[in-house]
Amino acid sequence: MQINKFNILETKNRIIADNDEVASRVRKDLSDKNIFFLNLMASPGAGKTTTLVRTINAIKDRYRIGVIEADVDSTVDAEMVAGTGVRVIQVHNGGSCHMDADMTLQGLEGLGLQDLDVIFLENIGNMVCPAEFDVGASCSAMILSVPEGDDKPLKYPLMFRVSDVLLINKTDTMEIFDFDQEALRKRVADLNPDCEIIPVSALTGEGFDVWIKWLTDRIESHRC
Amino acid sequence: MRIIELNKSVTASNDLDAEMLRGELKERGICLVNLMSSPGSGKTTLISRLIRDMNEEVPIAVCEADIDSAVDAERIEALGAVAIQVHTDGMCHMDAGMTRRGLEGMNLDGIRLAFLENVGNLICPAEYDTGAHINMMILSVPEGDDKPLKYPLMFEKSDVLVITKTDALPYFSFDTEKCVQRALALNPDLTIFPVSAKTGVGMDALEAWLKEQTFTN
Numbered sequence: 454m455q456i457n458k459f460n461i462l463e464t465k466n467r468i469i470a471d472n473d474e475v476a477s478r479v480r481k482d483l484s485d486k487n488i489f490f491l492n493l494m495a496s497p498g499a500g501k502t503t504t505l506v507r508t509i510n511a512i513k514d515r516y517r518i519g520v521i522e523a524d525v526d527s528t529v530d531a532e533m534v535a536g537t538g539v540r541v542i543q544v545h546n547g548g549s550c551h552m553d554a555d556m557t558l559q560g561l562e563g564l565g566l567q568d569l570d571v572i573f574l575e576n577i578g579n580m581v582c583p584a585e586f587d588v589g590a591s592c593s594a595m596i597l598s599v600p601e602g603d604d605k606p607l608k609y610p611l612m613f614r615v616s617d618v619l620l621i622n623k624t625d626t627m628e629i630f631d632f633d634q635e636a637l638r639k640r641v642a643d644l645n646p647d648c649e650i651i652p653v654s655a656l657t658g659e660g661f662d663v664w665i666k667w668l669t670d671r672i673e674s675h676r677c
Numbered sequence: 678m679r680i681i682e683l684n685k686s687v688t689a690s691n692d693l694d695a696e697m698l699r700g701e702l703k704e705r706g707i708c709l710v711n712l713m714s715s716p717g718s719g720k721t722t723l724i725s726r727l728i729r730d731m732n733e734e735v736p737i738a739v740c741e742a743d744i745d746s747a748v749d750a751e752r753i754e755a756l757g758a759v760a761i762q763v764h765t766d767g768m769c770h771m772d773a774g775m776t777r778r779g780l781e782g783m784n785l786d787g788i789r790l791a792f793l794e795n796v797g798n799l800i801c802p803a804e805y806d807t808g809a810h811i812n813m814m815i816l817s818v819p820e821g822d823d824k825p826l827k828y829p830l831m832f833e834k835s836d837v838l839v840i841t842k843t844d845a846l847p848y849f850s851f852d853t854e855k856c857v858q859r860a861l862a863l864n865p866d867l868t869i870f871p872v873s874a875k876t877g878v879g880m881d882a883l884e885a886w887l888k889e890q891t892f893t894n
């Protein structure tokens with residue numbers, strides 16, 4: 454038997470454990486303040502910002518909303534969201550490929566929690582790393598867009614496992630892409646039977662009645 | 678107090694491994710292309726098309742990197758090219774050591790063009806030199822023309838940008854001219870090919886360019 458002559462430091466486990474501690478604090482603090490916090494994840498270009506803008510416009514008369522826009526660079530998304538009139542902060546995370554709980558905490562502090570009922574975090578466009586980091590959200594949502602293909606749960610399983618709801622976006626382009634919705638549903642159910650799947654088009658608004666109903670039910674049960 | 682810059686030492690040692698791999702492959706007459714993009718922008722479909730069009734003249738091998746599954750490697754093998762599937766065990770990118778292990782798992786006799794299909798991710802793979810001679814990235818039309826603004830490093834590190842799914846242009850508000858301008862503003866040396874791997878439009882130019890990049894023995 455080979456005996457290790459050195460210690461092995463599993464830094465990743467430690468990083469995740471530290472992150473979980475901060476995330477728990479964020480979650481408790483927001484819960485105490487009666488704020489619903491949603492973490493929105495997806496690949497680049499899946500339609501996070503477009504979905505967010507349509508969602509905000511649908512519920513902004515009912516709830517006071519704040520948004521944290523996380524990007525490696527630029528402010529194009531924050532400008533788009535600011536057009537809805539809600540409070541927005543742009544976070545530049547210095548090239549990092551995901552948001553962790555500490556960056557989120559900084560974003561929340563920058564945004565300010567006063568007079569808010571609902572906060573959305575638009576995570577970095579990435580289907581891998583954001584799934585590993587709990588940001589303290591009340592609910593995790595992910596988007597898979599039709600042009601990306603129905604095989605994605607096979608290749609990026611973790612994000613499908615950690616999400617409470619999956620929006621299949623860009624359904625208006627279904628006819629030009631080879632996307633099998635039934636195959637996708639089965640693949641997601643194999644990974645996460647509790648994940649709600651809602652097909653939408655953020656461009657046309659198709660399916661948004663179902664999504665908004667699901668979301669507002671979640672918000673209400675969280676805030677009561 | 679001593680401060681260890683972990684990130685720096687990790688990439689420095691990777692850079693050495695990458696440089697060695699690059700030299701060895703060149704000696705064997707193998708040009709390695711590191712193909713990077715978001716999930717679902719059409720990496721496997723593009724490689725499949727290149728194999729169909731070029732494999733007879735320029736023998737191709739493909740190292741498929743994924744967190745899980747073997748669907749991509751199965752697709753490539755079905756086309757008659759040499760292929761291997763690498764599972765990164767949750768890792769979001771390939772580095773030079775992982776690339777070497779992947780290539781060593783294949784019989785590369787007679788191979789002149791090797792593709793590393795990196796993990797679908799527009800961020801992390803750009804930070805790691807894999808030992809490739811060419812960094813090739815894909816941006817697909819449905820992803821949008823604003824991506825150079827939001828993910829600049831990938832555009833800066835790439836030698837060639839392939840804009841795929843151009844057959845879907847009528848369905849998306851994608852301004853090709855604007856996208857090209859934004860990409861060139863980050864990287865003036867970037868070579869850009871708009872293609873549809875599905876219909877074959879634009880593939881001729883990309884294939885001619887790739888042929889020029891291979892090593893003549």
